[in-house]
Amino acid sequence: MKVSVSTSKVNGEVFAPPSKSYTHRAITIAALSDDCVIHRPLMSADTLASIRAAEALGASIEKYEDRIHVKGVNGKPHVPNNVIDVANSGTTLRFMTAVSALTNGVTVLTGDSSIRNRPNQPLLDVLNKLGVEAYSTRGNGCAPIVVRGGLKGAITTIDGSISSQFISALLIACPLTTQSTTLSIKGEMKSRPYVDVTMELIEQAGAEILVEEGNTIKFIIPANQRYNLKEYTVPGDFSSASYLLAAAAVTGSTVIVKNLFPSKQGDIEIIEVLERMGAKIAWDKEKGVAEITGNGLQATTFDAGATPDLVPTIAVLAACADGTTVIENAEHVRYKETDRLHAMAMELTKMGISVREEPDQLTITGGTLRGAELHGWHDHRIIMALTIAGMVAGDTVIDTAEAVDISFPNFFEVMKELGAAVELI
Numbered sequence: 001m002k003v004s005v006s007t008s009k010v011n012g013e014v015f016a017p018p019s020k021s022y023t024h025r026a027i028t029i030a031a032l033s034d035d036c037v038i039h040r041p042l043m044s045a046d047t048l049a050s051i052r053a054a055e056a057l058g059a060s061i062e063k064y065e066d067r068i069h070v071k072g073v074n075g076k077p078h079v080p081n082n083v084i085d086v087a088n089s090g091t092t093l094r095f096m097t098a099v100s101a102l103t104n105g106v107t108v109l110t111g112d113s114s115i116r117n118r119p120n121q122p123l124l125d126v127l128n129k130l131g132v133e134a135y136s137t138r139g140n141g142c143a144p145i146v147v148r149g150g151l152k153g154a155i156t157t158i159d160g161s162i163s164s165q166f167i168s169a170l171l172i173a174c175p176l177t178t179q180s181t182t183l184s185i186k187g188e189m190k191s192r193p194y195v196d197v198t199m200e201l202i203e204q205a206g207a208e209i210l211v212e213e214g215n216t217i218k219f220i221i222p223a224n225q226r227y228n229l230k231e232y233t234v235p236g237d238f239s240s241a242s243y244l245l246a247a248a249a250v251t252g253s254t255v256i257v258k259n260l261f262p263s264k265q266g267d268i269e270i271i272e273v274l275e276r277m278g279a280k281i282a283w284d285k286e287k288g289v290a291e292i293t294g295n296g297l298q299a300t301t302f303d304a305g306a307t308p309d310l311v312p313t314i315a316v317l318a319a320c321a322d323g324t325t326v327i328e329n330a331e332h333v334r335y336k337e338t339d340r341l342h343a344m345a346m347e348l349t350k351m352g353i354s355v356r357e358e359p360d361q362l363t364i365t366g367g368t369l370r371g372a373e374l375h376g377w378h379d380h381r382i383i384m385a386l387t388i389a390g391m392v393a394g395d396t397v398i399d400t401a402e403a404v405d406i407s408f409p410n411f412f413e414v415m416k417e418l419g420a421a422v423e424l425i
């Protein structure tokens with residue numbers, strides 16, 4: 001499916017969709033609990049992959065209009081009857097790899113062609129040190145992954161520079177073993193806020209993990225714990241909201257986004273970045289409402305270490321800003337659904353913008369965006385960000401537009417509701 005985008009402005013009030021990251025964790029931890037209702041979960045292709053995987057590992061899940069009811073396995077996941085297909089969801093693959101290490105049999109996990117090219121070796125290495133036989137069938141760290149359960153505790157180390165999802169996955173599984181675990185992080189821990197989100201849900205479910213912050217971050221995970229998540233309401237998603245806010249910022253319009261309460265999401269930083277770049281933005285944290293008015297943008301420097309998912313949005317803001325923006329510390333952004341540094345460099349270049357791509361950064365000089373035939377790279381965040389660029393350029397067509405289903409299934413409807421000239425073709 002393609003989307004055609006014409007020059008347009010936005011105006012109005014919308015709700016941010018529920019958080020993808022919180023929904024994945026709520027599903028996974030509810031599946032390891034006894035009985036839990038999750039209110040306002042995100043129902044998207046990725047979170048449905050977590051629901052299917054949780055069911056395959058023994059949970060039963062009933063879906064209602066605005067909630068799901070999870071009857072969990074009480075700490076003891078079952079050996080699946082079949083291969084687990086996580087489709088396009090990295091979070092599901094990493095979390096369920098660790099959860100399947102708690103079974104007493106063999107689990108095979110795989111997914112689509114993007115998933116089968118994303119790295120997992122650091123997670124597999126640690127699982128092997130924790131008594132599990134875990135390997136990539138092709139020996140390259142990518143799915144298909146085979147896991148023979150038997151997770152035990154140990155003192156071990158993991159590389160923090162590729163994906164925080166390895167750490168989150170281990171933090172979720174290790175409290176349920178019979179020996180304690182100490183997990184030290186080697187190198188810079190990228191995407192740290194996502195680990196904080198994981199810790200928040202683990203605590204809400206009644207388990208305890210201690211964190212020692214020093215030169216090395218250390219997680220101390222006591223053994224023999226259980227999860228007892230009973231009820232959880234998913235907050236709004238700041239990564240998804242970034243496209244709505246950016247649409248106003250680049251088109252000089254006003255938009256009000258609701259359902260944006262403070263939480264541990266790192267992508268809350270979008271508010272501060274927009275302000276720094278010159279947008280007028282007021283965020284009422286108590287009401288959970290952000291109002292933005294676009295007002296001409298200036299270049300900035302953006303460190304993507306903690307917030308990789310904002311990179312496509314910031315790249316588009318940079319393309320529309322006065323001056324040269326540097327997006328730095330972003331190597332891990334290459335390990336997503338697609339290599340997002342390369343994808344954004346290619347597509348913005350087609351729109352007439354000067355972009356320099358280096359191993360861990362993009363340097364983007366703002367200019368006049370021109371309409372173009374763009375590739376969406378089957379990547380939800382690339383497509384949503386390019387849609388915003390298309391509203392400035394006009395005459396833009398983006399392919400693989402169906403991929404917005406991954407995190408924001410009604411993205412184009414919401415954009416239309418706000419007045420954006422987008423047509424699915």
Ligand SMILES: O=C(O)C1=C[C@@H](OP(=O)(O)O)[C@@H](O)[C@H](O)C1
Pocket residue numbers: 020021022024091162163164165168190191194308309332
């Ligand atoms: O744990 C999570 O929910 C996520 C962690 C981040 O990945 P990395 O930790 O691989 O950077 C982020 O990019 C992804 O969209 C969601």
Ligand SMILES: C=C(OP(=O)(O)O)C(=O)O
Pocket residue numbers: 020046088089090091092309336337381407
């Ligand atoms: C990278 C993402 O998700 P995942 O790692 O779960 O595929 C994303 O949503 O941008």
